[in-house]
Amino acid sequence: MSLILFCLVMLSVLFALVFGFWWDSSAPFKVHISILASALAVFLSAILIINIYPRIQRRALASEKHKKLDNAAWGQDISTKLSTPAAVIEGYNIKFANNAFLNELGLKGMREYITDMPLTNLVHPGSHQALNKIITQKSGHESSETTLLRMLYVDGTTIPVHVSFSPLGQDDQANQFLLQFSTTSTSEQAKSSSSQELTYHMLIDRIEQIIFQINVDQEIIFLNPSWERILDYSSSESLDKSLFSFIHPEDQPLAEARLKALTEGKRQQSQFELRLIAKNGHSHWFEMRASTTSKLKGERTSVMGTLADISRMKSATAGRKANARSATNMIMPNIPCMLYRCKNDRNWTFDFASEGCLEVTEYQVYEVTNSAQFNYMQLIYPDDQQRVWEHVQEQINKQQSFDLVYRIMTRSNRIKWVLQKGKGVFSGSGELLGLEGIIIDLTGQDHTVLKDGIALMCNEQKDRAE
Numbered sequence: 001m002s003l004i005l006f007c008l009v010m011l012s013v014l015f016a017l018v019f020g021f022w023w024d025s026s027a028p029f030k031v032h033i034s035i036l037a038s039a040l041a042v043f044l045s046a047i048l049i050i051n052i053y054p055r056i057q058r059r060a061l062a063s064e065k066h067k068k069l070d071n072a073a074w075g076q077d078i079s080t081k082l083s084t085p086a087a088v089i090e091g092y093n094i095k096f097a098n099n100a101f102l103n104e105l106g107l108k109g110m111r112e113y114i115t116d117m118p119l120t121n122l123v124h125p126g127s128h129q130a131l132n133k134i135i136t137q138k139s140g141h142e143s144s145e146t147t148l149l150r151m152l153y154v155d156g157t158t159i160p161v162h163v164s165f166s167p168l169g170q171d172d173q174a175n176q177f178l179l180q181f182s183t184t185s186t187s188e189q190a191k192s193s194s195s196q197e198l199t200y201h202m203l204i205d206r207i208e209q210i211i212f213q214i215n216v217d218q219e220i221i222f223l224n225p226s227w228e229r230i231l232d233y234s235s236s237e238s239l240d241k242s243l244f245s246f247i248h249p250e251d252q253p254l255a256e257a258r259l260k261a262l263t264e265g266k267r268q269q270s271q272f273e274l275r276l277i278a279k280n281g282h283s284h285w286f287e288m289r290a291s292t293t294s295k296l297k298g299e300r301t302s303v304m305g306t307l308a309d310i311s312r313m314k315s316a317t318a319g320r321k322a323n324a325r326s327a328t329n330m331i332m333p334n335i336p337c338m339l340y341r342c343k344n345d346r347n348w349t350f351d352f353a354s355e356g357c358l359e360v361t362e363y364q365v366y367e368v369t370n371s372a373q374f375n376y377m378q379l380i381y382p383d384d385q386q387r388v389w390e391h392v393q394e395q396i397n398k399q400q401s402f403d404l405v406y407r408i409m410t411r412s413n414r415i416k417w418v419l420q421k422g423k424g425v426f427s428g429s430g431e432l433l434g435l436e437g438i439i440i441d442l443t444g445q446d447h448t449v450l451k452d453g454i455a456l457m458c459n460e461q462k463d464r465a466e
Helices: 002-022 029-081 099-104 125-136 184-191 194-206 226-231 249-263 311-334 357-361 382-397 448-465
Strands: 086-090 093-097 147-152 158-167 176-183 210-214 220-223 269-277 283-292 303-309 337-342 350-353 402-409 415-426 432-441
Touching (some): 099 176, 249 283, 249 303
Antiparallel strands (some): 147 158, 269 283, 337 432, 402 415
């Protein structure tokens, strides 16, 4: 516009100069009128151009803008009618997203929040380069090629999808696209045969183990029918609820630590035992084997795995332990004795002592086990110490058990006669690991029959030797 005005001004100046040179008072009146009419025409033309040009320019811009709006409106209308996830993209910004797009990413009812939002906010950073390559390529025709990207679900988990971009403009400079995507799982299901789908469904439905999946907030998003068969909770009562609401309170800290490490990508797999509470209030023991759905370290991800019911195995193990405790409790309280396990050092340092320790030695269990102050050899009567030590070492060297009777001095300096039976514990390579056995209190009992038995036993051994 400034160039046109400059040209008009220059023409006017030139006209004035020429008019000045040509002006002659003796010229006819018609000549004067013609010259004045020409000057007036030039002046009026300049005024018309100055007033009309901006209007023409605004109309051209409005037409171009209307064309762009038509493209966006057309894309919005098309995406609204599509049942697959679709959105209108201008540059890197989302201008419109249909309901399928919002539902697939967990953004239902949040259309106003994502309008004019950069598309990169919904794409995993690892896929930004691929997205940039698609958008920046100048293509004026629709392409059937798709690209694999990772979209972000509302909870931060990733969804692998196949994405296609269709230009909405007709020229090479158009920056409006119709984005469409489908999840890889949907694509794979479409390619799989009906027989394969039936096999997978039968396997998941009939397997005895519970198959589950939870999101990054530990909310249940998938359960197979075994959940209801074992715990009696229906899917509607369990889905979208925290898994911790079904875990026994005593096991929740362990489960929270393990599952949190998985959802935050700090670990890839985990295996541990926990109890789940059924609808009737009874608890069941399960072995959980869980793993992340992403192999990228440090990426927030959902967790999927199995829960194997091990309640029967736990009950059987607890029963065996109870029976073992019952047998021990039946015998030990009725006999003044103590079981022990000790090192073969000069002090015979105890690693373990049973509750009978108090009755035999008058020392508490915690006072004699793993204590640097307690020395069992000092409890043995001084005259018997050397004999006891030498006999035990002799039998250990032969890798045989030892039986001996000697005296000990209790905490109250009371002298007691005890019977010790034990043996050395050896590794597979023959290395001595320690001693274990039993110490029986013989004090306060009638040993007449015992003496007679020992005498008969000695006589028999003597006769055999002869």
